[in-house]
Amino acid sequence: MELWYTEKQTPNVGITCKTKCTLVVEKTKYQELAIIDTEQFGRMLVLDGMVQTTIKDEFVYHEMITHIPLFTHPNPKTVVIIGGGDGGAVRETLKHPSVEKVYLVEIDERVVENSKRYLPEVSCGLSDPRCEVLFQDGIEFIARHENAFDVVLVDSTEPIGPAAGLFAKDFYASIYRALKEDGLFVAQTESPFFNADLICNTYTSIKQVFPIVRLYLASIPTYPSGLWSFTLGSKRYDPLEVDENQILPIDTKYYSPEIHKSVFKLPRFVKELLESNG
Numbered sequence: 001m002e003l004w005y006t007e008k009q010t011p012n013v014g015i016t017c018k019t020k021c022t023l024v025v026e027k028t029k030y031q032e033l034a035i036i037d038t039e040q041f042g043r044m045l046v047l048d049g050m051v052q053t054t055i056k057d058e059f060v061y062h063e064m065i066t067h068i069p070l071f072t073h074p075n076p077k078t079v080v081i082i083g084g085g086d087g088g089a090v091r092e093t094l095k096h097p098s099v100e101k102v103y104l105v106e107i108d109e110r111v112v113e114n115s116k117r118y119l120p121e122v123s124c125g126l127s128d129p130r131c132e133v134l135f136q137d138g139i140e141f142i143a144r145h146e147n148a149f150d151v152v153l154v155d156s157t158e159p160i161g162p163a164a165g166l167f168a169k170d171f172y173a174s175i176y177r178a179l180k181e182d183g184l185f186v187a188q189t190e191s192p193f194f195n196a197d198l199i200c201n202t203y204t205s206i207k208q209v210f211p212i213v214r215l216y217l218a219s220i221p222t223y224p225s226g227l228w229s230f231t232l233g234s235k236r237y238d239p240l241e242v243d244e245n246q247i248l249p250i251d252t253k254y255y256s257p258e259i260h261k262s263v264f265k266l267p268r269f270v271k272e273l274l275e276s277n278g
């Protein structure tokens with residue numbers, strides 16, 4: 001018998017994948033969690049009915065949320081990842097030789113435990129001695145620190161439940177205080193096709209807090225609409241001023257020195273979206 005999994009990405013659009021088997025379904029303290037093995041994308045982590053990561057296309061999201069900020073900062077040593085319990089952003093962060101310490105601040109211990117068991121290709125960096133995993137609310141963790149970090153990555157779920165506050169202006173102001181004087185941060189900011197209001201609001205909020213704000217895009221097949229945005233806020237370094245000849249060679253499948261600046265060249269409708277909010 002054929003079994004298919006559908007994520008309803010909007011009330012009117014869904015993505016459907018033929019499954020091989022379901023490895024886990026459980027209700028954690030924070031969300032419903034499932035790991036499904038699919039024919040097209042391999043193993044897939046689903047939280048509250050939304051695809052978070054799949055073995056076949058996770059490289060795009062994890063490389064792009066990590067290498068753009070880490071190659072924009074000239075010497076990132078201390079990195080914080082908020083959310084990101086699958087471990088993919090940690091794995092990519094650890095490819096940077098300057099990085100001495102990565103804090104993964106994930107609210108839900110079960111995401112990390114299940115990712116370690118069922119998604120070893122993604123979670124492999126979590127056992128690295130430079131990585132410290134903390135099970136707590138990222139908002140509270142950031143609020144307790146001042147002038148402490150070089151780079152913060154907000155690798156969050158959609159803005160509902162415990163992640164809602166990760167898209168608020170107060171949180172961006174708190175990240176500003178937690179960063180060193182030349183620090184920078186990136187947040188995943190959803191789809192320009194389906195989440196235009198969210199993109200406008202986060203871009204405007206980050207612009208009110210950071211002197212440099214830049215939005216970039218990547219193509220991710222299993223995320224709603226397939227086109228995904230990330231927004232970077234920086235105190236000093238501008239990703240558009242990076243000398244691509246100085247970027248160290250690292251092992252990647254999507255990110256490259258050539259695309260470091262080109263991903264900031266936005267389609268007209270996305271540019272207009274940002275300009276419409278001043």
Ligand code: SAM
Binds near residue numbers: 086136138188
């Ligand atoms: N790549 C993903 C995406 O965009 O779909 C995000 C992956 S990662 C699994 C997101 C994680 O953020 C989840 O495991 C969730 O538990 C965590 N999270 C949500 N709110 C949080 C908060 N306030 N503090 C820390 N972690 C949080």
